[in-house]
Amino acid sequence: MRMHWDEFLKAVQERGEYPSRDEAERATRVVLGLLGAHLVGEVRNELAGRLPETLAIVLLNPLQAHEPLSAERFIRATAAWIEGASEQTATWDVGAVLSVVADTAGDDLTSRVLIQLPPGYDLLFGRPQAS
Template structure:
């Protein structure tokens, strides 16, 4: 079931404690564009089907990654795309967006998403996996 645009941004805004909807939207667009470059096939399509339509398109038409980025480089890339961001604020942005994504993805799809990503992303999604 597709999450509504306002509900998604409200959840990201609340987790990220953003002062405006625009800041929540900016974080969501950047993080999902980078995430989309790391996911392929059915997993990406299933996740897109649960996101608000505008953000689904962002996920399905990603920024190109030449290789899967380890979590720390994913954060650095996020910081590079958000004006005035630092690694610390980008970590906050990534966690706010990806924790909402994890909630709407559900357990089974999350396992398949994490399987496609380099180790360590479970923490970015707020879903630490047992070692």
């Protein structure tokens, strides 16, 4: 079931403790744009189907990544796309957005998303895997 735009942004704003909805939206768009470049096929389409339509479009029309980014490089890329961000604030942004994505997707789909990503993303989604 698709989550509503207001509900999704409210969850990101609360989790990220953003003072404004605009900040939550900016972080969400950048993180999902970068994430979309790393996912393919049915998993990306299924995840898009659970996100608000506006964000599904962002996920399906991603920012370009020439290679899969490690979790650390994903954070650095996020910092580069968000004006005034540092790696520390980008880590916070990524965690806030991806943990809401994981909640929206559910455990099964989140597990399938993580299979497509390099190691370390489980922590960004707030779903640490046993090693």
